[in-house]
Amino acid sequence: MSETRLHEAGPIPVYRTDRALRDSIWIKALLLTLALTFLAFFLFLPLVSVFVEASRKGYEAFAEAVTEPDALSAIRLTLLVAAIAVPFNVIVGIAAAWAIAKFNFRGKSLLISFIDLPFSVSPVISGLVYVLLFGAQGFLGPWLKANGIEIIFALPGLVLATVFVTFPFVARELIPHMQALGSSDEEAALTLGASPWRTFFTITLPNVKWSLFYGVLLCNARAMGEFGAVTVVSGRIRGVTTTMPLHVEILYNEYNSVAAFAVASLLAGLALVTLTLKTYLEWHYADAIAATKRH
Amino acid sequence: MTLALPAASSSSSWRQPSILPGFGLSLGITISALSLVVLIPLAALFLKAASAGPADIWAIIASPRTQAALRLSFGAAAFSAIVNAIFGLIIAWVLVRYRFPGRRLLDAAVDLPFALPTAVAGISLAAIYAPNGWIGSLLAPFDIKVAYTPLGVMVALIFIGLPFVVRTVQPVLEEADIETEEAAALLGASRLRTIFRVILPGIVPALLTGFVLAFARAVGEYGSVIFIAGNVPMVSEIAPLLIVIRLEQFDYAGASVVAMIMLIVSFSLILAINAIQAWSRGRLGHV
Known part of the structure; x- marks a missing residue:
């Protein structure tokens, strides 16, 4: 209809409308070039360089760097820290999402802000707070020393710092999804006589499984790659308290560039796997995770 | 659903009644974990910083090295967030409005800085922006040094903040109806x-939110910066690195005071984001 009216008005408005709605080919080319150049300089070249630098001295040097005892112990420690920190955050994240999404209570938005807090704290500060609590000169330091408990410069410190940094990931993905789903499924199950735990495991958990997986994915990537927070609590005892990112730093500072990039390429591989799975989830389960694209 | 129910009992008057179980358990777990892992340790930081006494706190804040580090961290973060706002908007526009081969791959790649460990980003940026690196050697003839200068700090912060602007602007662009543009065009x-x-x-509201998120992340960033920065005190030493250095010198008060300033600024930024979002909800009906 509007077409006929436009025609009655003559050809000029049609021409102008068209021009005013679409970017000209030059603008298009310019913006596309700008975007691609920017991404090339800041994303693609750094990523590619990791693998190029890692393979600079051939496969032998690469294999040597990732299988030497210190590297292996760093890999083991990274996996161990993530294996403790991620499940902890999954349990707390599910509990937080249940309380926040299924109930209305006073102080809820304050609670959400507190859960998000670690996102806006510098990673270095996330480690620092535990040194102030548990370090040799910290508030609890003397007591811990008297009882022979090691937290800082040991595994518990690394786990605590990692838990702090990754605290919001799972809850953040689950809360909007659970809120969108509502409670009617659970109410029906309970009314029909299902026990609370059965309701949770057969209704709630399957309903949110993709957003939970999404949250775990991001949580794990951050847990394994965390650097700033663990730097502060690790003490960098080589082969004992060095996670993979810390091992990369040590090698790099020793000017052992090929070995540093070899270990770094494993972490970059992890990032690529994470990104692929994440994109796959976003394409196939958009409904479940659409609300949470921003983090 | 607006039935005015009287508060069921005095014990549950702070929450609406529900037939779902597990409120106490789930809230209990959440608040215990939150307190033990996040809130109490953060409180310890403020206690430690405050225990230094006003004179010492002021001496730490006023010291030239602290000032230089804070200025660099906030200045470089602001600069990189502006760059990210401009290019993030262009990238979001290109991704939403244009159709070209590899678009979805590009879309996925924008999240790389979220997934790539910061130390890996740091050493690779240092390698390519060093004078003999891929990009550094292109800039060397023009006498532009990036790695081991404050410019290097900005490069790392641009990398780390890039996804924030794209990911906040993109959904708004996707939802914007083309009809208003048509109407504008038809009106001449x-x-x-x-x-x-x-x-x-x-x-604008989404762009501002993305800017503040990128800025907040950049202020506290450590891993990707320290490899490329050169870390010269007073020149290319960022505030988080100063905290680490003070800690290594067992100067806990010095570390906590710098940390406290950074936290206060970060918390103000969260309030700013909330205000922007409330403002845009009031004005436009969405975030």
């Missing part, structure tokens, strides 16, 4: 005028 507005008077005003 030029393309430029449509962009500046119709499209951009709708994006």
